Amino acid sequence: MNDDLMQAAMLYGVKDLRIEEVEKPEVGLGEVLVKIKAATTCGTDLKILQRGYLERIIQLPTVFGHEWAGEVVDIGEGVVWPEVGMRIRAGNSAPCLRCRMCGRGQYNLCEDMLWLWGAYAEYIRVPARTVLVNTQQIPQHISYEEAAIAEPLACVLHGADRAGVKLGDTVAIIGAGPIGLLHLLTARKLGATKIIISDLIEERLMFAQKLGADETINANEEDSVEAVKRLTNGHGADVVVEAIGLPITWEQALRMARKGGMVLEFGGCPLGTKITVSTELIHYGEVTIRAAFHATPLYFKRALNLIASGTLDVKPIITRRMPLKEIAKAFEILEKSKSDLKIAIFP
Numbered sequence: 001m002n003d004d005l006m007q008a009a010m011l012y013g014v015k016d017l018r019i020e021e022v023e024k025p026e027v028g029l030g031e032v033l034v035k036i037k038a039a040t041t042c043g044t045d046l047k048i049l050q051r052g053y054l055e056r057i058i059q060l061p062t063v064f065g066h067e068w069a070g071e072v073v074d075i076g077e078g079v080v081w082p083e084v085g086m087r088i089r090a091g092n093s094a095p096c097l098r099c100r101m102c103g104r105g106q107y108n109l110c111e112d113m114l115w116l117w118g119a120y121a122e123y124i125r126v127p128a129r130t131v132l133v134n135t136q137q138i139p140q141h142i143s144y145e146e147a148a149i150a151e152p153l154a155c156v157l158h159g160a161d162r163a164g165v166k167l168g169d170t171v172a173i174i175g176a177g178p179i180g181l182l183h184l185l186t187a188r189k190l191g192a193t194k195i196i197i198s199d200l201i202e203e204r205l206m207f208a209q210k211l212g213a214d215e216t217i218n219a220n221e222e223d224s225v226e227a228v229k230r231l232t233n234g235h236g237a238d239v240v241v242e243a244i245g246l247p248i249t250w251e252q253a254l255r256m257a258r259k260g261g262m263v264l265e266f267g268g269c270p271l272g273t274k275i276t277v278s279t280e281l282i283h284y285g286e287v288t289i290r291a292a293f294h295a296t297p298l299y300f301k302r303a304l305n306l307i308a309s310g311t312l313d314v315k316p317i318i319t320r321r322m323p324l325k326e327i328a329k330a331f332e333i334l335e336k337s338k339s340d341l342k343i344a345i346f347p
Contacts, residue, residue: 016061017049017328027076030128032135034070034088038144039119040318041343042067042152043177046334047245047268057115065119065345066092069138069147073123082137089147090126091134091154091300092116107296108158119148120327122347134297139308145321145344146307149314151295153303156182156266159292160190163239163264167191172228172256175243175267176204178317178341181211183241183266185312188212192239196231198224203339211316228256235259241266247273254278257287265291318342 027033045064058064069089072082082088095102095110102110118124126135138147156179165171171192173180176199187195197208198217205216217227228237236258242249245267253263254277281287295303306312320343322330330343 017331019325019327022063025123025125027074027125028128029077030079030131031076032072032079032082032088032126032131033074034068034090034124034126035073036068036070036119036121036124036347037087038070038148039065039068039345039347040145040148041065041330041334041345043179043245044268046331049331057113058117063118063121065121066117067148067151068119068124069144070124076128079131082131082135087138087140087144087147088135089138089150089304090116090130090136091295091297092151093294094127094130094133095296096129097133108294120324120345122324134300136301136304138304142308145318146314147304148344149317149342150300150303150307152179153182153186153307153312153314154295154299155179155292156186157299157302157306158295159183159241159264159266160186162290162292163241163262165190165192165239168193169238170194170196170232172237172240172253173197173243174224174241174249174253174256175199176201176208176213176216177243179266180241180243181208181317181341182312182314183243184208184211184213185314187239187241189311194231196228196237198227201338204341207316207339207341225252225255232258236261238262239264243267245269247275250275251277254281254287254289257285259285260287262288262290265289268293318344320344321346323347 072084072086094114095107096112099111114129116130165187169192171187173183176197194214196215197213198219199205200219215231217224237256239262240253240256241264242253243266250265257263319341324345324347333340
């Protein structure tokens with residue numbers, strides 16, 4: 001494929017994934033064109049492929065993929081930063097800074113959010129608002145694939161703040177996929193002294209142990225709620241993080257928390273689903289329930305800084321590297337593999 005003329009792009013409907021050649025994007029006022037150097041796969045991309053997503057965020061068919069890093073190859077009129085040749089990454093969202101939610105500082109809930117997709121490609125055009133609000137320069141000493149993981153880490157940092165993990169806490173995490181493991185790493189840095197993680201896949205639990213999990217629970221072999229109670233002397237965890245996105249595990253998370261504990265419902269469930277909540281648990285047990293959606297530009301900046309400083313080592317989470325032409329195979333692997341977590345895609 002000719003880099004000077006064409007862009008590799010993914011067009012899909014649900015379960016319809018293909019590569020097509022399209023025109024190389026041209027930049028407009030305030031925009032920049034970036035040559036993708038690495039893009040990482042995400043559970044959200046897999047959900048989009050399997051069941052679609054909120055139409056206000058993404059409309060099908062489209063180019064997709066949203067965790068990326070690359071090099072600026074062209075800038076539009078009026079752009080003073082970044083410069084051509086600069087290594088950058090950008091968040092997949094840019095709040096308007098004017099709406100009611102932005103006025104309250106809840107930028108991740110912006111009522112006029114600009115979303116950016118198109119990372120599984122040779123080039124991506126970054127809109128002017130995103131350039132101004134949510135673009136970061138990548139330090140030379142970290143790889144493009146590490147920088148790409150700033151996006152999911154930003155979301156995890158937002159969630160960790162919502163959950164209020166503190167020094168000495170016992171944290172239970174449901175799900176040992178990439179997001180669950182990023183929560184594990186983050187909780188440890190925040191001072192959690194005991195981290196319990198559950199999953200259905202033994203290979204992922206073994207990986208979690210290598211990354212520092214104190215206890216692992218194979219939910220195929222024992223009741224995960226009872227196991228958390230057993231491992232906390234019958235009390236339950238101080239903080240419970242649901243990192244899968246299913247109603248059944250949302251409900252399990254509520255039963256894992258101690259009296260006065262915190263439950264963070266982090267994983268996004270299928271549209272239209274509901275859960276049942278015990279009023280006794282909420283009232284007499286004073287269990288707090290919070291959710292966390294996406295992140296703000298500040299969390300994107302913090303995430304990249306934590307990676308660049310070496311405070312959080314995200315390299316182990318990338319378990320495979322593949323060319324863009326094999327993107328369909330990459331997602332097939334993610335659906336079926338027991339040991340692969342994130343795949344770095346290279347155009």
